[in-house]
Amino acid sequence: MARAGDHDRTRTSYDTVAETYLGTVGGELAHKPLDRALLAALLEQAGDGAPVADLGCGPGHVTGWLAAHGARAVGIDLSPGMVALARREHPAAEFREGDLLRLPAGDGEFGAAVALYSVIHLEPDELAPAFAEARRVLRPGGRLLVSFHVGTEVRHLDDWWGHPVDVDFRFLEPAAVAALLGAAGFEAEATLERAHYPQEPETTRAYILARRPEA
Template structure:
């Protein structure tokens, strides 16, 4: 399994702790350094969500836990296609993200977080739009939860579980 956009490795560490074989990837070398220090038994590497370091169909599953919030809409189709490339047919994908109340997407500009000054834009998104893009990439929705914010959150939170559908090559191999 892959933790895509793993940040400091918190979720990867949880998964490894319950026996899941997991690898973490993140675009930020600094985050990967933190993840490696905090979870030395888990393989972490610097990689983009748009060019994952996995073979076609290598993964039984993946999660992108609040990591698609960093991807502009015009690049999400390519990212979801990349997820479909590396997740084998029948494999699962779990996404978590903040919900937009203003349409397909609203951008939040953070100038301070976690006690640090920064310049970061995140995107709240429409669950309906994300579901449609997942379907176009080759995933079937299996479960959806949208919950109200819990302090200090400022927006509803969405959790989508999708399954990679079989592609025509996989279907032909299964039929023979």
């Protein structure tokens, strides 16, 4: 199984595109009503005052949205370049540098967590330990919202918005993700799919809302 230090290609690629990514993707929630609704539902269920984690936060736009809507939001990202941008753009939230396989957080620290299109960069054998790590940092009863592109293909980029990169995007099947979440100790509460919005690449998107049981 890969270790948390094995993600240098992904880290370097996101460092390289960080400013361009912010300019291109940083305002995306404005045209994603379903995402906003799911995030609002997650916050409502997180409990008053419970910190909420954004796992793979990129430039912090989702973390910032969570903070603006009353959460004690903590963004975590592999890329130090992204973390630096997130701290600059969203000073009301907290940001930490870290890997999905070894999160810089205590056991049961968060009341809820989101992982929006961040698990798509993991190798297949890394998904189960990443979900187990997400469970570790959630309180009993805490919920995790995961999103990803639906399918089985792997898209590789060596050029991203004119920047040289070396990064893979893995599409995932909802049933397989739900099974891995179950094996990691989660109970799936909702699964849904949607078509892409006009401003997005033409892929089908999936969301799974899962809960860490109380016991």
